[in-house]
Amino acid sequence: MSSDERLQNPLTDALFEAVLLLKDKEECYRFFEDIATIAEIRALAQRLEVAKMLQRNDTYTAIGDVTGVSTATISRVKRCLNFGADGYQLILKRLQEQSK
Incomplete structure (x- = not known):
C-alpha cells in the first residue's frame, strides 16, 4: 500500500x-x-509501543496500563495496523528481525 x-x-x-x-x-x-515537543515525541513513542502490543494480541486494558494512552488511540493504531499504509507493519517486521 x-x-x-x-x-x-x-x-x-x-x-x-x-x-x-x-x-x-x-x-x-x-x-x-x-x-518537536516532548509530548509529541512521547505520543509517537507510545503509538509504536501500542502497535507492538497489539501485534502480540495484548488487551486494550493491558496496553492502556503500560502506555497510558486512551482506548481511542489504541483503536486508531489498530485501524492503521489493519487498514493503513503498512508503515507499522514494515517497521515492526524490521524491529523483530533486528532483535533476532
Missing part, C-alpha cells in the same frame, strides 16, 4: 529526507528535541 497523497508535499519530503540523514540514536534525540 502506498502513502496518503494528502501527506505528500515538498515540506514533508524535506522533513523525511532530513530524518534519513540522522546517523544514530543520539542524533535522533538531538534533532527531535529541537523539532
